[in-house]
Amino acid sequence: MSPADTRERLLDAAQRLFVQNGVRATSLRSITTEADANLASVNYYFGSKEIMVQAVFSRWLEPLNKDRLKWLDRVEEEAGDGPLEVEAVLGAFLGPTFHMMRDERARDFPCLFGRLHAESDELTAAIFEQFHDVQVRFIQAFLRALPHLNLPELAWRMHFLIGAMAYTFGAADILKFISKGQCTLSDLEGALKRLIAFSAAGLKAPVPNQGDTTQ
Amino acid sequence: MSPADTRERLLDAAQRLFVQNGVRATSLRSITTEADANLASVNYYFGSKEIMVQAVFSRWLEPLNKDRLKWLDRVEEEAGDGPLEVEAVLGAFLGPTFHMMRDERARDFPCLFGRLHAESDELTAAIFEQFHDVQVRFIQAFLRALPHLNLPELAWRMHFLIGAMAYTFGAADILKFISKGQCTLSDLEGALKRLIAFSAAGLKAPVPNQGDTTQ
DNA sequence: GTCTATAGCATGATAGAC
DNA sequence: GTCTATCATGCTATAGAC
Known part of the structure; x- marks a missing residue:
């Protein structure tokens, strides 16, 4: 077993x-x-315990981020010189995490990672460094798919997106609480579709008027 | 001092x-x-330590949730029998948290609460029970403002919304990381406006086609 | 490689003087 | 109400037999 x-x-x-x-x-x-x-x-x-914690995270995070980049490669290739679809970029970013939950041994990793954000440490900082390549590539892709956003506006919206994702996995019990038991994470396809629909609309929304966009 | x-x-x-x-x-x-x-x-x-932890949270959570309900009262009153604006309901839900950060002594509470979600416990469960009234009232208000959603679809979207909010406060350092230092939480009005714009668009988005909406 | 035993330290809680 | 002193427990890490 x-x-x-x-x-x-x-x-x-x-x-x-x-x-x-x-x-x-x-x-x-x-x-x-x-x-x-x-x-x-x-x-x-x-x-030591700390090194083991790093190993627990790296074990799945490394292939997960490679998956994201490969998926994004495919999306960009298919788009060619044409426009890049937000939903497709979101699929490349979010899809691998949901896909991971089909593997029995990796299943609870997304939950674990969703919860990690709250235990930030020197330990956590080291883990987030593994995101450098993913971050650079997806910022470029989102900027291309969303020409009405500049970097600060996109950064805010990516932050909201990551929050929604992390919470989806890390706080699934609260979803159950809100929905009176009607919603669970067990329908992975449905959850992914809903998260993409929600955040695509949020990313596409026009930038509200304001003075300074850099803070 | x-x-x-x-x-x-x-x-x-x-x-x-x-x-x-x-x-x-x-x-x-x-x-x-x-x-x-x-x-x-x-x-x-x-x-005991546990009772003290409860006290730390209740101290601000109780007035915060009262604020939200009072704010929602006003929004509903102004709407009368007319349609309820999503942005106004979002303002009632999110506004008090941002407003709280203007009070020096309460300032870091939203950050603390944002981080709490990951440390879920028997301890946490007791804290979330304080949300019962807020939950009931806001679900009603959102359903009224968003007639194209049923309860399960709304529950998913509220979950995404709460995730974005919790992350905004609990992981502000990651926002800084993504934006290369260009975005911080210090512009509270701007952050609130952006979060409302993002999540209003997400809540309003049409429900994507799918089979079962209850899971 | 696997085990027992234990060092060395930090924790939450409490008893009891003032 | 405030303090010191201390208990019992749990922790990470390591030494050393097998």
Whole structure:
């Protein structure tokens, strides 16, 4: 059932517990117990809790971001010299995360990542550095798809978009609460479609009048 | 400078440290040191750390939610029997939070609350129960302002909206990162206007075709 | 590679003097 | 109300047997 390799079992167990209780609140003891491994194994395989936390995140974040870029490559290729569709760029940005939830072992990673934002640390800062390439490429793509936005306006709207995404995964229980149990994340296609529809409309909205757009 | 009352000083210090380091990671020792009070004072005034955490949140959340309802009363009154404007309902929902940031003592509460979502607990569940009235009233108002949405579709969109809001306050450093330092939360009016424009467009967007809308 | 045992430290809570 | 001192517990990390 679970992989034989202790190192992988530790990562799986840590990920599961991080989702449930947060990174800080999860002890090495609970991880090694859950992984059916020895307390000392974490330090044997990783050297410290912090390095292990990094490993938990990098394990899925790296392929996830590669997926996003590959997907964006395809979208840009198909568009050629023509206009770039916002919905397509959004699909490249959001799709891989939703797709990830079809893989049983990666399933709870989007939830974990959604929750990470609140536990910001020196630790978190290191993780967000992995987004540099994705950030640069998607800013370019969005600017091309949304010629009515300048960089600061786009930055605000990407921020709202990322918030909506992070919250969708990290706070699914609140969705259930709002909808009186009628909405859950289990319909992944529907959720993705809804998030794209919502944020495409938000991104396309005209910029409201104001004085200074740089703050 | 700081209020003379120890109890208040403890709440202020706790709030400040919770924003910086998270609730779980903040020790009673650091709180009492920051508040210039004795280690035993937390247990003297509150009985336990958990009760104090509740107090930190209730202190601002209660007036905040009352503000939202009063603001919504006014919006509904002005609309009379006519149509209800989405932007006005959004103003009632979001405005009080932004307004709160003008009060020096409450300033970092929206950030704290934005970050809370990721530290969900039995503790958090109790806090979210304070939203019952606000939730009921705003769902009604949004349904009236957005007749093309049914409850499940609205619930999804409110979820996206709350995510964007929580992230705006809780992850302002990421906004700075995306915009290469050009965007900050310091222009509150601008931020509120942008968030309303973005989410009004998202809420108004037509519902994309799909089979089942209940999941 | 896996285990036990434990060092060294920080935590929340409390008892009791003032 | 405020303080010191301390308890019991839990934590990360490591040393060293097997």
